[in-house]
Amino acid sequence: MNWKLELALASCALLGLRHGFDYDHLAAISDITAVQKSWKQGMRLGVTYALGHAMTVVVLGALVVMLRIPLPTRLDDWTERLIGATLIVLGIGVVANLARRSHSHRAIQSRWALLIGGAQYAWWRLQRIFDSHAAKPAPFAWNYNGSSVFAIGVLHGLGAETPSQLMLFLLAASLGGTLHGFLGLIAFAAGLVTMNTLMTAGLGGIFGAGMHRPTVYRWTAIAGAVYSLGIGIIFLLGSSNRLPPLGG
Numbered sequence: 296m297n298w299k300l301e302l303a304l305a306s307c308a309l310l311g312l313r314h315g316f317d318y319d320h321l322a323a324i325s326d327i328t329a330v331q332k333s334w335k336q337g338m339r340l341g342v343t344y345a346l347g348h349a350m351t352v353v354v355l356g357a358l359v360v361m362l363r364i365p366l367p368t369r370l371d372d373w374t375e376r377l378i379g380a381t382l383i384v385l386g387i388g389v390v391a392n393l394a395r396r397s398h399s400h401r402a403i404q405s406r407w408a409l410l411i412g413g414a415q416y417a418w419w420r421l422q423r424i425f426d427s428h429a430a431k432p433a434p435f436a437w438n439y440n441g442s443s444v445f446a447i448g449v450l451h452g453l454g455a456e457t458p459s460q461l462m463l464f465l466l467a468a469s470l471g472g473t474l475h476g477f478l479g480l481i482a483f484a485a486g487l488v489t490m491n492t493l494m495t496a497g498l499g500g501i502f503g504a505g506m507h508r509p510t511v512y513r514w515t516a517i518a519g520a521v522y523s524l525g526i527g528i529i530f531l532l533g534s535s536n537r538l539p540p541l542g543g
Contacts, residue, residue, distance in 0.1 A: 303479065304479060305482070307486070310466070311489070312489060314490075315490025316494070318538060319451050321522070323344060328498045334503040337499035337502070337503075340444045341492070342491070345491035349485075350452070350484075352452050375535055376531055380527065
């Protein structure tokens, strides 16, 4: 392996590290780690999210760089707005849930559970218009598991037109040969997973410490929910390119 190839692969890895610190990664990993009962469980799910994202980038990169298959022109717009809408709804749900519940760490549900529970409650209220004796639904208590977190990572990885991923595709295409291009994609994925693992460890430590300090946990979780809400609005408007370039 010559020094030019080594330098190019190192550049791909640095792009992965940079991309791993993007806005939607911060929101997703904060969401995942905030609702776990242990640091170990948060680490496992945070890394699973990163693996889902990284796998999607590698697959898309292989289609674009090696097989010369163009991506749908509207793919990035669709995924950006879908992620944005989800973050808005779930961010509002977290704030509402925190406002009416106790300060207990275990009382905080995942945002997906809040979304489903809110839909159940809305349906019950609609039923009450026609049937005053309709039974109120039990609280929905689902939490993240490996499959759901991996799926979230895959969804976030479909945003193929972010600056760092576009740079990756261009760099991998210039490495020369299918093998070298694939190595570039793998180096990017390794950098992304490394950054997200470090982020998960840090956020998991913060929320873990909050288990013994409910007030600290409460306000940290609120800050994360408000952050998700703000980023969700920006993504929904298709204006993510106007954000300062934290991670591409």
